[in-house]
Amino acid sequence: MGYENDFxxxxxxxxxxxxxxxxxxxxxxRDLVLTFYRxxxxxxxxxxxxxxLQRQGRIGTYAMFEGQEAAQVGSAMALxxxxxxxxxxxxxxxxxxxxxxxxxxxAFWKGRVEGGVPPKGxxxxxxxxxxxxxxxxxxxxxxxxxYKGTSNAxxxxxxxxxxxxxxxxxxxxxxSVFKAPVVFFNQNNSYAISVPIxxxxxxxxIAQKSVAYAMPGIRIDxxxxxxxxxETLNALERARNGHGPTLIxxxxxxxxxxxxxxxxxxxxxxxxxxxRREFDPITRLEKFMKNYGYWDEExxxxxxxxxxxxxxxxxxxxxxxPNPNVSDLFDHIFxxxxxxxxxxxxxxxxxxxxxx
Amino acid sequence: MQSxxxxxxxxxxxxxxxxxxxxxLVLGEDVGKNGGVFRATEGLQEExxxxxxxxxxxxxxxxxxxxxxxxMNGLLPIAEIQFMGFIYxxxxxxxxxxxxxxxxxxxxYTVPLVIxxxxxxxxxxxxxxxxxxxxxxTHMPGIKVVCPSTPYDAKGLLxxxxxxxxxxxxxxxxxxxxxxxGEVPDGKYKVEIGxxxxxxxxDDITLIGWGAMMPVLEKAAIEAEKxxxxxxxxxLRTLYPIDKDIIAESVQKTGRCVIVHExxxxxxxxNDIISIINDTSFLYMxxxxxxxxxxxxxxxxxxxxxxxLPTPHRVMEAIEKAIYF
Numbered sequence: 071m072g073y074e075n076d077f078x079x080x081x082x083x084x085x086x087x088x089x090x091x092x093x094x095x096x097x098x099x100r101d102l103v104l105t106f107y108r109x110x111x112x113x114x115x116x117x118x119x120x121x122x123l124q125r126q127g128r129i130g131t132y133a134m135f136e137g138q139e140a141a142q143v144g145s146a147m148a149l150x151x152x153x154x155x156x157x158x159x160x161x162x163x164x165x166x167x168x169x170x171x172x173x174x175x176x177a178f179w180k181g182r183v184e185g186g187v188p189p190k191g192x193x194x195x196x197x198x199x200x201x202x203x204x205x206x207x208x209x210x211x212x213x214x215x216x217y218k219g220t221s222n223a224x225x226x227x228x229x230x231x232x233x234x235x236x237x238x239x240x241x242x243x244x245x246s247v248f249k250a251p252v253v254f255f256n257q258n259n260s261y262a263i264s265v266p267i268x269x270x271x272x273x274x275x276i277a278q279k280s281v282a283y284a285m286p287g288i289r290i291d292x293x294x295x296x297x298x299x300x301e302t303l304n305a306l307e308r309a310r311n312g313h314g315p316t317l318i319x320x321x322x323x324x325x326x327x328x329x330x331x332x333x334x335x336x337x338x339x340x341x342x343x344x345x346r347r348e349f350d351p352i353t354r355l356e357k358f359m360k361n362y363g364y365w366d367e368e369x370x371x372x373x374x375x376x377x378x379x380x381x382x383x384x385x386x387x388x389x390x391x392p393n394p395n396v397s398d399l400f401d402h403i404f405x406x407x408x409x410x411x412x413x414x415x416x417x418x419x420x421x422x423x424x425x426x
Numbered sequence: 427m428q429s430x431x432x433x434x435x436x437x438x439x440x441x442x443x444x445x446x447x448x449x450x451l452v453l454g455e456d457v458g459k460n461g462g463v464f465r466a467t468e469g470l471q472e473e474x475x476x477x478x479x480x481x482x483x484x485x486x487x488x489x490x491x492x493x494x495x496x497x498m499n500g501l502l503p504i505a506e507i508q509f510m511g512f513i514y515x516x517x518x519x520x521x522x523x524x525x526x527x528x529x530x531x532x533x534x535y536t537v538p539l540v541i542x543x544x545x546x547x548x549x550x551x552x553x554x555x556x557x558x559x560x561x562x563x564t565h566m567p568g569i570k571v572v573c574p575s576t577p578y579d580a581k582g583l584l585x586x587x588x589x590x591x592x593x594x595x596x597x598x599x600x601x602x603x604x605x606x607x608g609e610v611p612d613g614k615y616k617v618e619i620g621x622x623x624x625x626x627x628x629d630d631i632t633l634i635g636w637g638a639m640m641p642v643l644e645k646a647a648i649e650a651e652k653x654x655x656x657x658x659x660x661x662l663r664t665l666y667p668i669d670k671d672i673i674a675e676s677v678q679k680t681g682r683c684v685i686v687h688e689x690x691x692x693x694x695x696x697n698d699i700i701s702i703i704n705d706t707s708f709l710y711m712x713x714x715x716x717x718x719x720x721x722x723x724x725x726x727x728x729x730x731x732x733x734x735l736p737t738p739h740r741v742m743e744a745i746e747k748a749i750y751f
Binding site: 154183184186187188195196199200203205206207208209210211212213214215217218236237240241243244247248398402403404405408409410 | 451477480482483485487488490491492493494495496497498499500501503515518519522523528529530531532533534535536567568570591592620666667670
């Protein structure tokens with residue numbers, strides 16, 4: 071019943087690293103493959119480091135994305151310099167790929183407000199924490215680009231659970247009605263914390279929800295970085311050319327817990343989860359590189375070493391940040407603080423100095 | 427200079443700013459072709475086109491959410507919520523995004539958004555059309571709240587709100603929309619956000635209110651004069667940040683105060699005003715501060731709304747309680 075058969079999962083490269091779509095062969099360059107690979111191993115190394123830092127008490131609760139790297143890296147690589155990104159709290163692989171700095175992302179998870187500040191000249195909105203609330207914002211940012219007559223586009227990330235929220239509908243509908251240049255990039259990892267997708271929705275795919283908004287929708291293998299990259303590129307291109315929004319459902323998997331504060335063994339079999347490594351996005355690209363002559367052991371070793379150094383340096387940078395500035399608590403609520411905030415700040419600083 | 431009703435002054439304020447700045451957009455339900463259910467945006471779509479005066483889908487969270495995205499991206503949206511009682515679906519967008527974006531990015535993104543919302547009871551409107559929930563917003567960090575009671579203030583405050591670098595909730599008394607009229611200058615002028623105004627000088631007691639309560643205070647003051655009680659009347663105009671100086675100066679002179687609002691008593695803004703008086707003027711007070719407010723009950727179906735709303739008579743009772751304490 072319905073549209074579930076209309077959205078078969080698309081792939082370019084299968085789990086064994088072979089082309090299933092030969093027509094893409096001539097679109098793929100060595101440079102593209104190596105860039106994919108470098109980004110993928112970089113964000114995975116970041117993710118594992120962040121998890122370890124949390125275990126050591128050096129950052130706060132952290133949301134791991136291991137398993138979802140191809141969906142995030144591939145889609146972020148499709149963006150142009152002036153595009154907008156609206157990530158969630160699990161999408162730092164995307165924001166890092168788009169140009170966020172590693173110490174800044176670490177800082178976010180260390181409870182530092184500096185972690186929300188976008189890199190200069192890049193439109194990366196701080197991660198949305200309340201689920202799906204970023205969809206209407208993304209539609210609005212895209213409407214503004216359209217109003218200004220630019221060819222910039224917006225990408226908006228969200229998960230499978232987000233589709234149950236009203237804001238999902240409102241954002242999709244606004245974007246559709248106003249033909250806003252936005253790509254709604256769903257990562258369907260099958261779980262909203264503990265709730266499996268079968269309990270989240272009766273529809274068999276998320277892509278089919280695009281039908282209700284008369285917008286193009288596509289279901290892709292989110293662990294195949296090739297299809298992720300090229301379909302996001304297509305969707306962005308449509309957006310830039312005035313053809314409005316697209317819904318992309320990237321089917322993927324998070325191996326680990328929802329966050330470091332979560333215990334997934336309470337709601338699923340983690341051994342089963344580990345078996346998903348058969349479909350791992352990085353292993354798949356490695357196989358592809360070996361199958362088609364892109365693999366260069368020396369280059370991989372060298373890049374791995376450089377990435378380790380970069381991440382270790384980012385930890386040093388994060389940990390050598392000056393102590394948080396108490397003034398930041400008060401100084402960014404309004405352009406000019408109101409008298410209540412001024413009084414509260416003065417009173418608190420006086421208290422801190424022991425002069426009260 | 428022209429003689430305008432409150433709602434005409436609001437329209438004039440929007441028109442002035444639509445003319446002046448291309449970044450200004452108006453959006454909301456029925457604001458375009460229909461000119462708004464109260465006609466606040468009448469003629470604006472005709473004059474400025476569909477790309478600037480936008481009929482949106484029926485979705486408060488969508489209107490406010492997309493306006494936030496626009497405001498972050500360089501535009502100056504004026505979003506209309508048809509009635510304040512319908513703003514709640516957008517509450518999350520306001521609380522988690524509009525008011526926080528500046529802080530979360532240390533100013534890299536800001537949300538210069540105006541939310542216009544008709545509020546208040548007294549016009550025999552259907553259920554849920556009469557709420558006055560300013561305190562839900564004054565409690566929120568990061569948003570200013572204004573509520574004019576005269577056409578002059580309405581236009582001037584609206585222009586200030588549009589040019590304010592932060593979100594502003596602009597409350598419009600639907601009871602006053604067409605029942606007050608006044609001189610309004612042509613073109614652009616501003617009334618400063620955060621400043622109240624003394625509507626009447628007096629010596630014995632200070633009456634504080636805003637929006638639709640102002641005519642109620644004025645009537646009560648006339649009654650009081652008959653009993654030789656001289657009332658000073660303050661129209662707050664801005665509900666956050668409240669003009670504490672005008673309050674302190676007045677109550678330090680009179681030593682007595684009645685605060686009037688149609689919102690519910692508990693958690694209502696009257697309590698914040700009492701707290702300002704407590705902090706600034708405790709030793710000047712000659713009597714406990716009186717409040718005349720809506721009860722802690724829902725704004726009723728309209729057959730009983732006259733029993734919910736503060737009346738001049740109830741205000742007069744409060745004045746006498748304070749005077750003869």
